[in-house]
Amino acid sequence: MTEQTDVVVVGGGVVGTAAAYQLVERGIETVLVDDGREGSATAAGAGIVSPPTSSRRENDDWFAFAELAAAHYPELISELEAAGIDDHGYKRGEMLSVALTPAEAETIETDRERARRRDASVEEITPAEAEAAFPALSGVERALRFPGAGRVDGAMLTDALGRAARDSGLTTVDGRVEEILTESGAVSGVVVDGGDRIDAERVVVAGGAWSGGFGDDLGCSLPVSPIRGQILHFDASDIFDDPAALPIVGSVADNYIVPWADGRIVVGATREDDAGFDPRVTAAGVQAVLDSGLRLAPGLADATFEEVRVGLRPGSPDSLPILGPVPGVDGAYVATGHGPTGLTLGPYSGAVVAQLIAGEEPAADLSAFDPARF
Numbered sequence: 001m002t003e004q005t006d007v008v009v010v011g012g013g014v015v016g017t018a019a020a021y022q023l024v025e026r027g028i029e030t031v032l033v034d035d036g037r038e039g040s041a042t043a044a045g046a047g048i049v050s051p052p053t054s055s056r057r058e059n060d061d062w063f064a065f066a067e068l069a070a071a072h073y074p075e076l077i078s079e080l081e082a083a084g085i086d087d088h089g090y091k092r093g094e095m096l097s098v099a100l101t102p103a104e105a106e107t108i109e110t111d112r113e114r115a116r117r118r119d120a121s122v123e124e125i126t127p128a129e130a131e132a133a134f135p136a137l138s139g140v141e142r143a144l145r146f147p148g149a150g151r152v153d154g155a156m157l158t159d160a161l162g163r164a165a166r167d168s169g170l171t172t173v174d175g176r177v178e179e180i181l182t183e184s185g186a187v188s189g190v191v192v193d194g195g196d197r198i199d200a201e202r203v204v205v206a207g208g209a210w211s212g213g214f215g216d217d218l219g220c221s222l223p224v225s226p227i228r229g230q231i232l233h234f235d236a237s238d239i240f241d242d243p244a245a246l247p248i249v250g251s252v253a254d255n256y257i258v259p260w261a262d263g264r265i266v267v268g269a270t271r272e273d274d275a276g277f278d279p280r281v282t283a284a285g286v287q288a289v290l291d292s293g294l295r296l297a298p299g300l301a302d303a304t305f306e307e308v309r310v311g312l313r314p315g316s317p318d319s320l321p322i323l324g325p326v327p328g329v330d331g332a333y334v335a336t337g338h339g340p341t342g343l344t345l346g347p348y349s350g351a352v353v354a355q356l357i358a359g360e361e362p363a364a365d366l367s368a369f370d371p372a373r374f
């Protein structure tokens, strides 16, 4: 095992892997440690990248950062493609937001106004147009079309970033970081499984929902808590000619259907903030997702069920990321708390933390995300 490096990144989800990629691209020696635990959010994420339709869109700090993060995607994807990595799982597309009842239809007006206030490109389409665009829909009352959305397979993107980073010199370690070490108010390394030590003057905590456990080591409060998400995958190739070409569909009631590039149709998801660190599939979770999914798209009833994925989203008390240097500990950085929008924000958060470590000035205003706010 490597015994000394410049930076240790704790956590190899989308956030930690993006940070590691950006660090090695800047010539900074980096070791990424991940223990592959069950419940990682990245592999379970639906992958919608669409700030104007997000449930977080009304928060100005979140929205400003999310717009930068969405704009970062094409840049990052071009870099990966230039490095010969085409299987990154990202695709641009459109998203429909649909209302199924007269009461839901009223919120379409509010949604359109909100999107316009955010200068988002949006148009109202007829129910027939919505049902033609996604033929499993039925009973649509009103619908909006957002042409500027994107979708990403989190596991594929993270794998692609990891490969690109390893090509640029990243060392990865399969193991659990047990402790972050500090001496005289500065990071001095980490202890991995069973006592092995990696010396480093900088550490990035990107441990997703489990990040809070490092608060004690760093003498700060890191109030990250798990929000469990159960999400269902279907093979719908018998129902649609080209499932991957369908738009994303979101209901104004906040459930969604996402066509993935491999032809799967993904229906999600529960948001359970009372399940703790328990990455289980539950009867009630599956029932809730199926009920809301089939209500939205009854035409999926005959799709072939493939699997349920479960991820623990890293939630924060104010639903904003926790991103930046840890007060009072030189060399300690945190990049977590991205909750339900970490596939949108995560690659950019990784870039921002690498910029901070490299002494560059990030374009984003990070003040609302300061780890010192708790």
Ligand SMILES: Cc1cc2nc3c(=O)[nH]c(=O)nc-3n(C[C@H](O)[C@H](O)[C@H](O)COP(=O)(O)OP(=O)(O)OC[C@H]3O[C@@H](n4cnc5c(N)ncnc54)[C@H](O)[C@@H]3O)c2cc1C
Pocket: 010, 011, 012, 013, 014, 015, 016, 033, 034, 035, 036, 037, 039, 040, 041, 042, 043, 044, 045, 046, 047, 048, 049, 154, 175, 176, 177, 178, 206, 207, 208, 209, 210, 211, 228, 229, 230, 231, 268, 269, 270, 310, 311, 312, 313, 314, 335, 336, 337, 338, 339, 340, 341, 342, 343, 344, 345, 346
């Ligand atoms: C069902 C569901 C749907 C979602 N849909 C969307 C969506 O449509 N759009 C969107 O933008 N976001 C979505 N998200 C949110 C997004 O997936 C997460 O916010 C994001 O993946 C969090 O990434 P992360 O790297 O912070 O955490 P994770 O992916 O959880 O990664 C953390 C990693 O840290 C490792 N780790 C933790 N502690 C240690 C330790 N001590 N030692 C070693 N390794 C450690 C774990 O093994 C894990 O691999 C969704 C999430 C879920 C669950």
